[in-house]
Amino acid sequence: MAAARTSAARPRLRPRSVGEAERRLELLEALLQAAHPEECARRALGWLQRRAGVRRGVCLATHIGEGEARLIPLASVGVPPARLRGFGVDLEARDHPLTQAIFSRRSTVLPSNGHAPSTPLGAAPVQAIPLRALEPGAPPAGLLLLTPLSPAGAADAQWLSRVLGPRLFALAATTHLHETGEQLRHEHTLLYSIINTVTDPILLTDADGRIMIANARAEALLATGEDQSEGRRRAVALNNMLFSAVLSRHALEGAAAPRREVPLADPVDGSDLLFEVLSTVTSDAREGTGVVSVLRNVTDLQRATVEIEENYRRLRQTESEARAEKDRLELVIDSVADPIIVTDPGGNIVMMNAPAERLFTVPDADGEEAQRIVQANDAHFSSFVSNVFFEADARRRSGSISLVDPRTGIALPMEAISGKIVSEHAEVTAVVTILHDRTEELERARLYEELKKASAELERKVREATSELVHQNELLRRSHIELEQASTLKSQFLANMSHEFRTPLNAILGYTSMLLKGVSGEMTAQQRRNLERIDSNSQHLLSIINDILDISRIEAGKMPLTVVNFTIAELLREVLAEVEPLIARSHLTLSTELAEDLPSVGSDRQKVKQIVINLLTNALKFTPQGWVKVLAAWDSVQERVTIAVADSGIGIAKKDQDVIFEDFRQADNSPTRRYTGAGLGLAICRRLASMLDGELAVRSAPGAGSTFTLSIPRMRKAE
Amino acid sequence: MGEQGRAGVLVLLVDDYPDNRDIYVQFLTYSGLRVEEAENGHEALEKAFALLPDVIVMDLSLPGLDGWEATRRLKGDPRTRHIPVVVLTGHALAGHSQGAMDAGCDAFITKPCLPERLLEEIRTILDGAPRPRSES
Numbered sequence: 064m065a066a067a068r069t070s071a072a073r074p075r076l077r078p079r080s081v082g083e084a085e086r087r088l089e090l091l092e093a094l095l096q097a098a099h100p101e102e103c104a105r106r107a108l109g110w111l112q113r114r115a116g117v118r119r120g121v122c123l124a125t126h127i128g129e130g131e132a133r134l135i136p137l138a139s140v141g142v143p144p145a146r147l148r149g150f151g152v153d154l155e156a157r158d159h160p161l162t163q164a165i166f167s168r169r170s171t172v173l174p175s176n177g178h179a180p181s182t183p184l185g186a187a188p189v190q191a192i193p194l195r196a197l198e199p200g201a202p203p204a205g206l207l208l209l210t211p212l213s214p215a216g217a218a219d220a221q222w223l224s225r226v227l228g229p230r231l232f233a234l235a236a237t238t239h240l241h242e243t244g245e246q247l248r249h250e251h252t253l254l255y256s257i258i259n260t261v262t263d264p265i266l267l268t269d270a271d272g273r274i275m276i277a278n279a280r281a282e283a284l285l286a287t288g289e290d291q292s293e294g295r296r297r298a299v300a301l302n303n304m305l306f307s308a309v310l311s312r313h314a315l316e317g318a319a320a321p322r323r324e325v326p327l328a329d330p331v332d333g334s335d336l337l338f339e340v341l342s343t344v345t346s347d348a349r350e351g352t353g354v355v356s357v358l359r360n361v362t363d364l365q366r367a368t369v370e371i372e373e374n375y376r377r378l379r380q381t382e383s384e385a386r387a388e389k390d391r392l393e394l395v396i397d398s399v400a401d402p403i404i405v406t407d408p409g410g411n412i413v414m415m416n417a418p419a420e421r422l423f424t425v426p427d428a429d430g431e432e433a434q435r436i437v438q439a440n441d442a443h444f445s446s447f448v449s450n451v452f453f454e455a456d457a458r459r460r461s462g463s464i465s466l467v468d469p470r471t472g473i474a475l476p477m478e479a480i481s482g483k484i485v486s487e488h489a490e491v492t493a494v495v496t497i498l499h500d501r502t503e504e505l506e507r508a509r510l511y512e513e514l515k516k517a518s519a520e521l522e523r524k525v526r527e528a529t530s531e532l533v534h535q536n537e538l539l540r541r542s543h544i545e546l547e548q549a550s551t552l553k554s555q556f557l558a559n560m561s562h563e564f565r566t567p568l569n570a571i572l573g574y575t576s577m578l579l580k581g582v583s584g585e586m587t588a589q590q591r592r593n594l595e596r597i598d599s600n601s602q603h604l605l606s607i608i609n610d611i612l613d614i615s616r617i618e619a620g621k622m623p624l625t626v627v628n629f630t631i632a633e634l635l636r637e638v639l640a641e642v643e644p645l646i647a648r649s650h651l652t653l654s655t656e657l658a659e660d661l662p663s664v665g666s667d668r669q670k671v672k673q674i675v676i677n678l679l680t681n682a683l684k685f686t687p688q689g690w691v692k693v694l695a696a697w698d699s700v701q702e703r704v705t706i707a708v709a710d711s712g713i714g715i716a717k718k719d720q721d722v723i724f725e726d727f728r729q730a731d732n733s734p735t736r737r738y739t740g741a742g743l744g745l746a747i748c749r750r751l752a753s754m755l756d757g758e759l760a761v762r763s764a765p766g767a768g769s770t771f772t773l774s775i776p777r778m779r780k781a782e
Numbered sequence: 783m784g785e786q787g788r789a790g791v792l793v794l795l796v797d798d799y800p801d802n803r804d805i806y807v808q809f810l811t812y813s814g815l816r817v818e819e820a821e822n823g824h825e826a827l828e829k830a831f832a833l834l835p836d837v838i839v840m841d842l843s844l845p846g847l848d849g850w851e852a853t854r855r856l857k858g859d860p861r862t863r864h865i866p867v868v869v870l871t872g873h874a875l876a877g878h879s880q881g882a883m884d885a886g887c888d889a890f891i892t893k894p895c896l897p898e899r900l901l902e903e904i905r906t907i908l909d910g911a912p913r914p915r916s917e918s
Contacts, residue, residue, distance in 0.1 A: 562843070568894050570805060572896060573809075574805055
């Protein structure tokens, strides 16, 4: 750049006159009063225009921007604004004339040339005066471009540049500082409002845990004012303790520590809050180490978590219960032997148990026949179920359908019972049908009918047999009555006979007795002997009549039984007294043997006596010679008393020993027998013994005598 | 007690069978007693009330008023209540003797009864019972 040329004349710095000094002072005051670099530059250019005759001028200022320093217009005079718009020179562009001018440190003249204008002042030569700050090392403050410039004006301009440079620098610095401060305040406010809008408490603590920065939410929890209540202050103090504890744990455990939670109290309402603490350590050279903590309110989260867990648990439980219920239901359904089918409103089978599957599914191995049967079953069933769906009012329906077992081809008469499942909106959602095989039931009914028939037949036979039996019974009853009547008649007859016999016999005996007593005078021996025969035969006849009467009385049950207490010894004395005449007539030895321990007896005294008399009479009768003994003994084991009559008589053959107890029998029953008697004595004795619950037995042998033994209980029960 | 001690004793003998009456009348008279006879119940009552005998021998089977009823009436009448009645019957069945006892008789003898047996019974009765004749 050859055009640059230094001014030949050294500018005059000192004022040449008082007036000049005043004018310079006036400018200085104006410059000092200017608050902005632009105003300051404008006043300086104005002054030059007035004092130094400058027509056009531009004040360029160094502007330190982002990463570059540029020379841009600050103020101008006599220059159209359009020329200045967008004008700027990069200070790095060292070959630019203005750049060279500013770094030249002295005023230079930029010649006009035909090139594109390098200054906003156009093509005329331009005086370029660098403006510089006072501080050494500071960058150039700017550049004054003036034209034209007289030598006097050049001196003023030179002076002005020395004053304006530091002033512009100072103003620029002040403005910059101010702007920066504003910027910082703004940013600070912005940051605070940002962190305050965060609802989570955020705070910065220093190494000692003191709170350096806290947002509103954090302050509410952890900071307290003087005007706050005691309760709030306590809550805050507690919160600080808890939070400090978390921080110190964090400091101990380092960044690897897991997420931690801290329970804090809301100082306003005292409610429990739970925060998750996220802490990050920040290191700053100026501020030192600090911890930024963000507290995330997880109270609701915690509650929600607990609630969700609880809900989940309940859901799981409900689900498991539902599943168990379903399993149970399926088990129940499957365990029912009857087929169960659930049908949806579309007629589709939605569920069925195993027995139902046998009816409505085709077994793998089976062929067309099974297929056909299943289709038929399906058709029958569908028809039944569709009727159930169409019946609006009935919730249940039962009926019979005929199905066939696809496996066996056996007909299954089924009873079907369907029930509708109705939703809460009264819509039929499904139909449950249970089929019950009626085969057995029908078979049972058939068997029951047969049984009924057989039973009726049996009943008829029984009725016939019964009526026959009734008839027979009636006959028996009649014959029994007839027999009773006959028996009564017989007894009556015998009683009458007895009476009728006795009356004449009484006369015979009476007359005979009187004759024998000599009431009618003395008789011959022959007469007396004959009379005695009459008497003897009459007596015999009487005894026969008495015996017959006894037998008939016993058989008619008219023999009374009178039980009394008596002693055997007394009884025997009486018996012996009565048979004394017979004993006297015989030539036999009669002895009695009574056991010493013989007790008294409770029995019918008269009958015992009758038996013993009879036995004794017989013994005397059938013993031609020798002895007769009466022996009484006591069997304490059997509690029975025995009275035996033994003799040394003719004895009885074994074969006759039963015969002698029969009615009208003697051992010798021949017409030529030696011994008289009706043969009723022993028969009566045995009957009497039986009435006394006793027994009459005989021990005998022909020629060896006989022993008849009566055995009776000591105490006969009274009837 | 000798036979003479019985002198004056009056026996009313009631029996519908003449031979039996005859036997006892003969024997009792022979034995020293006075005997009056009746052959049925009504006659027996008439004579008993009329004669007030010392003892009455009564058969039970009598035509008309029978022996049971006659005995009952005698025993039901204050005039004859004290007179001993000896029932003498051919009926040997138990019911008969019980019926006679119920009717109020003092002794009961079953036929056949020898004349001396009857005398003995009469003596026993008279010895055992006080003679109430003095009252009437």
